[in-house]
Amino acid sequence: MxxxxxxxxxxxxxDLAIEGLPSSMDGLKFIQMSDFHADRWGLSxxxxxxxxxxxxxxxxxxxxxxxxxxxxxxxxxxxxxxxLKNLESRHGTYAILGxxxxxxxxxxxxxxxxxxxxxxxxxxxxxxxxxxxxxxxVGFADVRSREFLPSDVxxxxxxxxxxxxxxxxxxxxxxxxxxxxxxQLSGHTHGGQICIPGLGSVPAVATRxxxxxxxxxxxxxxxxxSLTRISQNWDWERGYHEISTDRDSxxxxxxxxxxxxxxxxxxxxxxxxxxxxxxxxxxxKSKSQPVS
Ligand SMILES: [Fe+2]
Numbered sequence: 001m002x003x004x005x006x007x008x009x010x011x012x013x014x015d016l017a018i019e020g021l022p023s024s025m026d027g028l029k030f031i032q033m034s035d036f037h038a039d040r041w042g043l044s045x046x047x048x049x050x051x052x053x054x055x056x057x058x059x060x061x062x063x064x065x066x067x068x069x070x071x072x073x074x075x076x077x078x079x080x081x082x083x084l085k086n087l088e089s090r091h092g093t094y095a096i097l098g099x100x101x102x103x104x105x106x107x108x109x110x111x112x113x114x115x116x117x118x119x120x121x122x123x124x125x126x127x128x129x130x131x132x133x134x135x136x137x138v139g140f141a142d143v144r145s146r147e148f149l150p151s152d153v154x155x156x157x158x159x160x161x162x163x164x165x166x167x168x169x170x171x172x173x174x175x176x177x178x179x180x181x182x183x184q185l186s187g188h189t190h191g192g193q194i195c196i197p198g199l200g201s202v203p204a205v206a207t208r209x210x211x212x213x214x215x216x217x218x219x220x221x222x223x224x225x226s227l228t229r230i231s232q233n234w235d236w237e238r239g240y241h242e243i244s245t246d247r248d249s250x251x252x253x254x255x256x257x258x259x260x261x262x263x264x265x266x267x268x269x270x271x272x273x274x275x276x277x278x279x280x281x282x283x284x285k286s287k288s289q290p291v292s
Contacts, residue, residue, distance in 0.1 A: 006265055007274040009050050014240060014258055014278060017285030018162045018182045022134035025282065030164075031055040031089070032278040034066040034187025035098065035262025038080035042071055042264040048083050051263055051277050056088045058279055061131055063087045065120070066187040067098025067142060067168035071266055074107040077114045085118045091130040093120045094137060098168040098188060099144040123166065125149050127156055135282075136163040143169050154179035170236040170259045177245040181255040183280070189230070189237040191261030195272040203227045204234040 021028075033051060036043050055063060065084070070077055087093050101111045112122050121128070123139020125147065130137055136157045141147040148167070154176070157163050162182045167173075170186040192201020199205055207227050231237065236259055243255040261276040 005269040005271070006044075006047065007270055007272075009047060009054065009263075010274045010276050011054055012239075012260075012276050012278045014280045015283065016183060016256070016280065017283045019253065019285045020134075020160055020162050021282055021284040022132070023284055025131060025135055026284040028062075028131060028135070028282045029058060029060045030062045030064055030280040030282075031058060031060045032064045032066060032185050032258070032260050032280060033263060034168075034260040034276075035068040035190055035264050036080055037068055037071045037100070037262075037264030037266055038076040039071045039073060040076075042266055043080075045083075047263060047275060048080070051275075052083060052086050054277055056086070059088060059090070060279075061090045062137070063089045063093040064137075064164075064166060064185055065093065065095035066166055066185055066260060067096050068100045068187065068262070068264070069095075069098070069111050069115070070107065071100050071264075074110045077111050081114045081118045081120075084115070084120060094128070094130065094139060094166070095120050095122050096139040096166045096168055097122070097124070097142055097145075099142050102142060102145050125153050127153060127163075134161065136161050137166070138163055139166040140168075140172065142167075143172060143175075148172065148175070150176055150179065169231065170257055171232050173236065173241075173243045173255060173257045174232070176255060177243065178247070180247070180252070181243075181257075182253075183282075184243075184255065184257045185278075185280075186236075186257065186259045187262050189234070189259060189261075190265065190270070191238040191259075191273045191276070192234065193265060193270050193273050194268070197272055201234070201237055201273065203230070204237055207234045 165184045194202045241257045248254040263275045
C-alpha cells in the first residue's frame with residue numbers, strides 16, 4: 001500500500017502526574033495510536049509497521065487505539081488488523097471506534113468483529129480496569145453514533161479512582177466537564193492535516209476567522225461552516241490541553257485532554273503535520289504537587 005504525502009513518523013511524549021494513582025502504578029506507560037484510515041491511500045504499510053515497531057520498543061503497559069480504523073470501505077480492516085496483532089504490551093490493546101468506522105452498520109460490526117478476533121478489546125460506553133482496580137479505563141461510543149452516553153457511564157466510577165477516558169472526538173471534553181477526567185485521549189482532527197508554518201493548521205486559522213465574521217454573513221461561507229461540523233474546537237486539534245470546568249472553581253482539579261494527530265490521512269494528504277504515535281507515562285501525584 002502507498003499513501004499520499006504524510007511526512008515522517010513522530011513519537012510524541014506526555015508525562016502526567018495523577019492524583020490518587022496507586023504507588024504500584026507509578027510509571028505506567030501507554031502508547032496511543034489513532035486515525036489509521038487504512039485504505040489504499042490513507043496509510044502505507046511502511047508507516048504502519050514503523051509505528052508498531054516503535055510501540056513495541058517501548059514495551060508499554062497498554063496500547064490504546066482511538067478510532068477511524070477505516071475511511072469508508074470495510075475491507076482494509078483485515079489487512080490493518082493483521083498488523084495490529086503484532087502490538088506487544090503487558091496488559092493488552094484496547095480500542096474505541098471513530099466516526100468513519102460507524103456506517104453503514106455492517107462496517108461497524110465488521111470492524112468490531114475483526115479487532116475482537118485479533119484479541120483487541122473494543123469498548124463502547126464501557127469501563128474496565130486492565131492495570132488493576134486503582135485505575136479505570138473508559139471507552140466511549142463516538143458522538144456521531146448518538147450513543148455517546150457520559151451520564152450513564154461516568155457515575156459508575158468511584159470518585160477517588162483516577163480514570164483515563166478514550167473518546168474519538170476531542171469535542172467530547174465539553175460534555176465530560178461535569179465529571180473528573182484525569183486524561184481524555186482523542187484523535188479525529190488529524191492535527192488539522194494541512195498546516196502553514198508560523199500560522200497553524202488551515203482549519204484552526206479558518207475557524208478563527210469564521211468566528212470573527214458576523215453570524216448573519218456566515219451562511220455565505222459554506223466551506224468554513226463544514227469545518228465547524230467536524231470539530232467545534234479546532235484549538236484542541238493536537239497536543240495537551242487543560243480543560244477548565246465548573247468543578248475547578250470549587251477547588252477540584254481541571255480535566256485534561258490529549259489529541260493525537262493520527263497516523264493515516266485522506267486527500268490531499270498531510271503538509272507540515274507529521275503522523276504521530278504518543279508515549280504517555282503516568283506518575284503518582286500528591287495533592288500539593290503541581291501537574292507536570
Ligand atoms: Fe480520522
